Amino acid sequence: MTPTHSSAPRRAPVHRDLAARTDEILSRAPAEPTEAEREREKQIVSQCRYLMRLLATRRRSVGEMSARLREREVPADVAHEVMQRIARAGLIDDAAFARDWVAQRRELRGLADEALRRELEAKGVADADIDAALVAQAGTPQHAELEEEERCRELVRGRIAPESRRTDMEDRAQRARMARRLEGYLRRRGYDGALIRRVVSSELLAATGR
Numbered sequence: 496m497t498p499t500h501s502s503a504p505r506r507a508p509v510h511r512d513l514a515a516r517t518d519e520i521l522s523r524a525p526a527e528p529t530e531a532e533r534e535r536e537k538q539i540v541s542q543c544r545y546l547m548r549l550l551a552t553r554r555r556s557v558g559e560m561s562a563r564l565r566e567r568e569v570p571a572d573v574a575h576e577v578m579q580r581i582a583r584a585g586l587i588d589d590a591a592f593a594r595d596w597v598a599q600r601r602e603l604r605g606l607a608d609e610a611l612r613r614e615l616e617a618k619g620v621a622d623a624d625i626d627a628a629l630v631a632q633a634g635t636p637q638h639a640e641l642e643e644e645e646r647c648r649e650l651v652r653g654r655i656a657p658e659s660r661r662t663d664m665e666d667r668a669q670r671a672r673m674a675r676r677l678e679g680y681l682r683r684r685g686y687d688g689a690l691i692r693r694v695v696s697s698e699l700l701a702a703t704g705r
Contacts, residue, residue, distance in 0.1 A: 535573060542569055542577040547586070554592045558619015593620050593628035605650045607643055610685025644694065647686050651677055651698045670699060 528536070545567075546560050560581070564574040581587055593615055600606045600614065608629050615625045630639055654677055674695050681691045 538569070538573050539576050539580070542567070542573065543580055546577065546581055550586055554588070554595050556589050556592045556615075556618040556620050557587055560587075561619070589620050590624045590627060592618075593624045594631055597628045597631070601646065605646050605684060607647070607681075607685035607687070608639070609687070613685070643686070644690060647681060647690055647694045648698060650681065650684070651694055654680060655698060655702050670703065674699060 542564060546563070549555055549560065549563065557578070561574065561578060564577065569577070578587075596615060596618075597611050600611055606614075611629065612625055615628070616622075655673075677695045677699075678691050681695070682688070
């Protein structure tokens with residue numbers, strides 16, 4: 496029987512050829528960038544520095560930064576590479592941005608979840624990141640509802656106190672006008688209509704004793 500030949504001898508020339516090509520590639524001097532490539536890199540670096548200056552003032556969403564690049568009329572391919580480099584540097588985190596935004600806006604303006612959701616959507620934050628941020632501090636949906644009502648009541652109490660010094664709280668027409676002002680104020684902050692009516696009614700009742 497004629498012995499079968501091993502495939503190793505046939506592979507050896509291929510291996511030698513690959514080794515030779517590898518040596519050639521590794522020893523080849525890097526190509527000199529063209530003028531267009533150098534200009535593109537300058538643009539990328541410049542826009543990266545611009546975004547980093549924005550990030551130095553506060554955390555920002557991907558949508559915000561992309562919008563800034565569009566406003567500056569940065570070419571799409573350059574903007575894409577800029578955002579990729581910012582992401583690789585670990586400077587983009589929409590989930591953390593949403594958590595910070597919710598905490599700050601709740602504390603500073605007492606905004607309801609619906610208003611916060613609209614603001615974050617306008618900044619291009621994904622629904623999943625918004626949902627997570629809204630419940631991060633509350634823990635459960637039930638607790639979140641209780642916290643929202645308490646924020647609503649604190650806003651009303653803060654408004655009733657100075658109003659009561661200027662208004663005859665015994666006058667029903669005056670109380671009705673105050674109720675309308677309070678309801679408008681709370682609607683602008685995103686609170687639910689049923690919650691607004693319940694809170695305003697009970698807080699005015701507590702303030703007037705009737």
